[in-house]
Amino acid sequence: MTEPHPGTSPARSVPDAVDAALGVAALATNAAVSVTRLFVRAAAPVGRLVMRPPILNERLHPARVVEAFADRGHLARTSANDDLSRIIAAVVPPVVEEVLDSLDLTALVQQRVDIDALVSTVDIAAVVDRMDIDAILRQVDVDGMLRQVDIDAIVSKVDIDAVVRQVDIDAIARQVDIDAIVSQVDIDAIAKRIDVDAIVERIDVDAIVSRVDIDTIVRRLDLVALAEEVVNGIDLPEIIRESTGSMASDVVRDARMQSIDADVAIARVVDRIIRRRRARHTDAPGEPESAQPGQTEPPKELPR
Amino acid sequence: MSAHVDPIPREARPFQGHRAGLMTRIAAAAIDFGIVIIALAVCYLGVSAFLFLLNPRSFSAPAVSPAVIYTAGGLLLTIYLAVSWRGSGRTYGNHVMGLRVVNHRGQRLHPVVSLVRAALYVIFPIGLLWVIVSGRNRSLQDLVVRTSVIYDWGARSLPHAPEPTRT
Numbered sequence: 001m002t003e004p005h006p007g008t009s010p011a012r013s014v015p016d017a018v019d020a021a022l023g024v025a026a027l028a029t030n031a032a033v034s035v036t037r038l039f040v041r042a043a044a045p046v047g048r049l050v051m052r053p054p055i056l057n058e059r060l061h062p063a064r065v066v067e068a069f070a071d072r073g074h075l076a077r078t079s080a081n082d083d084l085s086r087i088i089a090a091v092v093p094p095v096v097e098e099v100l101d102s103l104d105l106t107a108l109v110q111q112r113v114d115i116d117a118l119v120s121t122v123d124i125a126a127v128v129d130r131m132d133i134d135a136i137l138r139q140v141d142v143d144g145m146l147r148q149v150d151i152d153a154i155v156s157k158v159d160i161d162a163v164v165r166q167v168d169i170d171a172i173a174r175q176v177d178i179d180a181i182v183s184q185v186d187i188d189a190i191a192k193r194i195d196v197d198a199i200v201e202r203i204d205v206d207a208i209v210s211r212v213d214i215d216t217i218v219r220r221l222d223l224v225a226l227a228e229e230v231v232n233g234i235d236l237p238e239i240i241r242e243s244t245g246s247m248a249s250d251v252v253r254d255a256r257m258q259s260i261d262a263d264v265a266i267a268r269v270v271d272r273i274i275r276r277r278r279a280r281h282t283d284a285p286g287e288p289e290s291a292q293p294g295q296t297e298p299p300k301e302l303p304r
Numbered sequence: 305m306s307a308h309v310d311p312i313p314r315e316a317r318p319f320q321g322h323r324a325g326l327m328t329r330i331a332a333a334a335i336d337f338g339i340v341i342i343a344l345a346v347c348y349l350g351v352s353a354f355l356f357l358l359n360p361r362s363f364s365a366p367a368v369s370p371a372v373i374y375t376a377g378g379l380l381l382t383i384y385l386a387v388s389w390r391g392s393g394r395t396y397g398n399h400v401m402g403l404r405v406v407n408h409r410g411q412r413l414h415p416v417v418s419l420v421r422a423a424l425y426v427i428f429p430i431g432l433l434w435v436i437v438s439g440r441n442r443s444l445q446d447l448v449v450r451t452s453v454i455y456d457w458g459a460r461s462l463p464h465a466p467e468p469t470r471t
Contacts, residue, residue, distance in 0.1 A: 257316060262328070
């Protein structure tokens, strides 16, 4: 049993006699309509013959008279409709205005309309499909909206630390192809743009040097090996000999080198005569004080 | 901690520690031989001066037979070589030519070895010529007493050979 709708008459308030009378009337009406339709269908040929008798001129047909009356009636009806429209336009708005003022439409809608059921019947997707989003967006003044936004206030309310803590920096870094990025960078072009002189002029070299612990650096250096390398590079013994050597020492040195030269030459000749296939093994036992590391065979030709 | 500066000329460094060839060794031997000749002459002059001081009026230069000369020269040369090889490992001739005599361990010779080697050189000097035939630049004397003559222009003395343990 549904509750009777408020504002309508309850069914129990109408007497049963009235319903019975209405039922009889409806039945009689249907019967009359059926009889009328049969009569009209049967009398249609006769009516056409009466309205348009073939023996008369067409202008004299009764149908013309009926059409003339019809036109007049149509004209009168339409004019009456216009008058009615004007009356409605003049009367209805104030009436409706007065009615609406007297009603609390909001409360009425909340009380009588099932908004949830109504909304559930709406096809939101179809509505969205019909909308021209681009046209709407074109009409939006984004710049004006942004000018009204207080970015500083928004940013000040954001907890940047919390946001950053939730970001997986490692995962992001793993997805970055550093090689590809670096390969696209023109290092030479960047280097050309750098004004090295300007940078150097800004550097306080004295301040930097004053902070350097020279003693620590010197202690780390292998000065002995460095000195030996320098001495070997400049051939210090040769310089000393040239500056302080006597004629006798030069003669002795030349005599030694010539005798070594003669040793090598004689050995080569003898080896060739006796057809010695293997080279002479002249490396001596022990560790002579002047032996060069890794030097096991003397050169075949003497350097001069 | 000290830096080592090699005093040897760069062109001679590759030969240091290798056995010397024939010409260098002959040159050194010639110098040593000349030194012994000079020493014999000095000895002769010394003896003559001594005889002159004893009897100046009847003095006449003493006549020396070749046998005495050879014997005295041989003894002097043997002693000179043995002492030099035992001492610094080099005679004056070796010193001039930049040579040094070492044993089979690269050390200074034992006194007996140096004496035997010196005697062999005085008795059979031609054995030195085996250097040009040997594939290791060794003379017959080197083969007998297991020694080597190496190029060594440095001035450092060699380490002593360990003395034989007495039982």
